[in-house]
Amino acid sequence: MTIYTAGKTVVALLYPLLKAVQVYDIKNDVVINSAKKFVEFIEDLFSTISSLEFVRYRDYIFFNKQRLKYEIDSYANLTFLNNQLKNLRIKSITFLPGINQQELIDFADILIKDKVTFLKHFVLKRYPHINVQFLKAHEEADELAENGEAAKKTYFKALKVTKNLMQNLWTGRPVDVKSSRRIVYSLVDSISRDEFGILALTTIKNFDEYTFNHSLNVGILALALGQRIGLDRKSLARLGTSGILHDIGKVEIPKELINKTQKLTDQEWETLKLHSNFGVREILKTRGLDEISMVAIAVAYQHHWNFDGTGYPLREKDEEPTLFARIVRICDSYDAMTTARAYQPVPYLPHFALRVIWSNQNRLFDPVLSKVFTQLLGIYPVGSCLELNTGEIGLVMRQNPSTIDLPIVKIIVDKNKKKVDGKTLDLGMETVIKIVRPTYPQIHGVNPAAYFL
């Protein structure tokens, strides 16, 4: 067994134990059995490895120096462990030979508690076969600030690159391929460091220059979804590029048509639909035929193909959109719905848009991807404004990995309808404060995007 598989298995065995101690008493059979399995497995490992060390570094978990990748089958385990370690400000945990079931259960029991409780118990009781190192104060602050800053930097740089690219195509000027290539890699890095940091920025919409922000947002959403299903970095780079370029064919459509506020005539509608075709040519013009652009060409051509065989451009019966086109199809619809545009001045609320996607799975969207997309954004996606039973308005800052309908919110309007810089609440932990309903930020005179900058 490789170190990597060993690490993945250890995390996979730790997760049910932590879940069990959350729910049951530590004397319960479920707890004991999962602890037993864990100990048996690591005892075997100790015959070849002298210690098992988990290090958390910037939302990555390393096992004996091997980075464990977030894959579809390990995603839940790793995010849970990562979040737990992050909350407790733990930098590393090392299991040493000689550990028994009781020591492990006792430790698991405090590992799921809050920071104060954990520290109290950890100091009181000795854990001879478990070493824990904590983050130093500056390390923690650095990490959050760094992530936020880096995400912003990447987003705005990417926006600039996207804008330049499209404007240059529009006006027939040469395109800077190198920077448009590199920016996708930065986006992938940003997503893998902290997906919520950059996902939050997709709440930035631009009414006047819809296409630029839309293109980038679709790229980011696609990357986040791609990461969730465990695509490797190279695939992510292709997916991100494809997402950003999906509507590039629109540069060939008259601007008046794109910005038209009245209902389009049939003829105009047919013209607009051609952007899927034109995308093929524009990508060829911009990037030639490297491997990434070939993938992007297919996505641009297929991004309006529905799961049930309908959509445009017309296709033959046996033709199915590629995985990437199916991902972009969802992200494109979501961002389009949640954005105010010329012919849709009032956008859909994020949670409502997500429900539209949910209820159109199988018809318009790949059902499995729709599910993963919902897992990713939660019931109330980042940027949603929630009316709380306290009369306050909370802005969804990020998801709670374990409870998808109870996100982490920041109070931005108090009960007297005054804008405030309020505290951040984890609704998953709150017992009294409840969500009444999602609401339009416009009613409260706020722009959610502003809070992420």
Place this chain on the structure above:
Amino acid sequence: MKAEVDQIMQGLTKAFKALQMYGMNHSSFRSFYLPFCDKMTDFLKKRNELNLQIDKFKILHENHIVYEEREMDLSIAFKLFKDGIRSISFIGGLTSDELLLLLDVISQPSKDYDVALGLWECNFSHINFYVVEEEEVVDYRIPDAPVEYVDYDEKLKQLIMREKIDIDAVIIPDLKPEEVKHLMKSITDEEKATILPLVVKTLTDFLSTERSQEVIDGLIEILESCVNTKDFYNARRIAYKLRDYPEIKFIDRFENATTIMGFKDTLNVPQNELFNEFLAFIGFFGTKSIPYLVHLMPHTERADRLTALRQRIAYIAQDDPAPIIDFLKNEDTQLMINAIAIVGIMKASKAVEALEALIAHPDERVRLAVLESLGSLRQPDLVVKFMTDPSMDARIKALRILGMLKYPQVYPVLLDKIKHKSFLAFDSTEQREYFNYLTANADSNLVRILQNLLFKRKWFGRKKYRVIRRLAAMALEQIGSEESLQVLRTGAQKRNKDIQAACEIALKGKST
């Protein structure tokens, strides 16, 4: 510590040079690489980290220069520096594979290759690097949202009505195990699938709606790479589409000796589909390619493929057989034979004269090919000349062809030959062939003639005539008319043993 780092850098320099010179699979490279790798891992075991700063032509460790090379093509520092890499660090746990990948990336020769992207794609766990951004964007302003005076609650109700969804339905987005499996499968499929067929399809679909020079150029580019990689399946699909644009001369570029002789290996690939795709693809070639294709043919090992290839070339040459006919005068027998076969398949009547000139060619294989083609060209007057060919194979073949061509003029000639005593000297195969010809082209007189041969008194007791009697009896049986069978029955009653036996055997053949 400086001494250790110096050693590592020397090791790196040597390994890098060896890689550029010999490539990764060469033992010389290994002999430089392994000590370097050992030094690096030893260092990391002790100190857990090695941080290096990159300058234009220098690499520094803790402000000491540990590497310097000012020759751009040779300088590791410059290769990293030019793409914005300003520092690189190695952490404990570094594997040999990671180090190899790193060397592979920095030794990429192409000027357009982006080392920073290359390193990024490697996704190292134990090598970190820092890349400077060319320009920073500091303006984080966001556009104002448009101010609309609408009743949002009312609007939301309308939207819910329009989308016809239950806004309060419980959503549980958990994946079932089979859904996870399905998803994993589509991911691996996606990673494995070659994107080419899809792109070809997309581009050709595009052309169905609109003629676009970019798309046509793109297709030609793919076509070239398909031909280079012998992907004739996609090549054919592209060619098929491009044929709609007669003004685009997309096939010219392949009609040269280098490209066509490059197909040599394809002729003998084990997979039939691959060969057939190839055949289909060269169907798009024009007359210009014929001389090269003819030169390609002798490399075909399998007879069925050679035939298929000849047919394909005949198809290509159909409008103008001249380049093929030119080969009928070629000195190379192999080329000549192929050309002879092709003009036959083409039924190129212009070739008859040239073929006639070859009837007496000293090489039997040439004559046989000529005979075959004259047959296809329906030239019995010339085929009949092969009845006196020194080769029995040729004579037999000629006889068969004449049978097929229904050439009655030869009938009395054959009869005379059979009746003549020199016929006895013929090989039995050839004798049988004569009788076969006669029965196949039987007329009312034949039964009588055969009867005479069968019962010929003059031959009584002469062993060597037995064969002829038997052949005559068989022929009668094959004619199978009431009259001919009657002759056999009569013969079976004869007292002469030879006649009796011949007739009985023939009749037995009838009953079985």
